[in-house]
Amino acid sequence: MDSLEEKTLKSEMIFDGKIIKVVVDDVILPNGATSKREIVKHPGAVAVVAITPANKMVMVEQYRKPLEKAIVEIPAGKIELGEAPEWTAGRELEEETGYKTNGLKHLVSFYTSPGFADELLHIYLAGDLEKQVNPLQADEDEFVNIIEVSLEEALQLIEEQVICDAKTVYAVQYWQLLEAMK
Incomplete structure (x- = not known):
């Protein structure tokens, strides 16, 4: 070849x-x-599939300037210099949602747009979630609404194009697969 x-x-x-x-x-x-x-x-990023004990996915609604609209996404963020992706995942989950996890499982890593970018995104599944009384503070330029949705609600948000980014669509489909295997 x-x-x-x-x-x-x-x-x-x-x-x-x-x-x-x-x-x-x-x-x-x-x-x-x-x-x-x-x-x-790009330095790389992480995203977290966080499912509560009530079987709801923890998501954030955030305005995305490139899209000129608010969308619903799984918690995610950029890896800071010197951080391990798993540590970043726990930090981002707590900063964006107020939840802390005692168990992260790496699901997959993939390049988001290899035709023009080198960003590698690591997706983790968060188990054993605990809502924090005094969580880590979000970045000062980051404004989010925290929502918890059922699988059916998440699928509907995809249908309505409210969930419209690849990492979150992947997360919902992964969750759907987990539910089908129960």
Whole structure:
């Protein structure tokens, strides 16, 4: 099989932001031609599938500026420098929902948009949830409404495009599979 590798000739950072960096790479294609690749560099993120003892999924409603609307999502956040993904998952769960977990299980890790970004998202299942009286504080620029929904409600929110991001659709489908196996 022929190599599909694109060799980088030159890389130039054109944006260095708080969350992402954007680079433009000049590459040699497998056929010898050259091209440019615009790449978003991201430190990685986590998301948490949190199911309460009452069999409700803990979610957050949050305004997403790129979409110009509020959507419902599972708790998630960026991995900070030096953090292990599992630690970030516990921190984000508590900051965004007020729940603490005594049990995280890694479900899957995947690249969110490999055509233009290197973000690796790690999804965890949180068990043994406890509502905290004094939870960790959310980021000062983050505003969320916490909701708890049944599986049927979550499926309806997908149908209504209120749940419309890949990680949350995955989480609901994973939950649906767990329920079917009971």
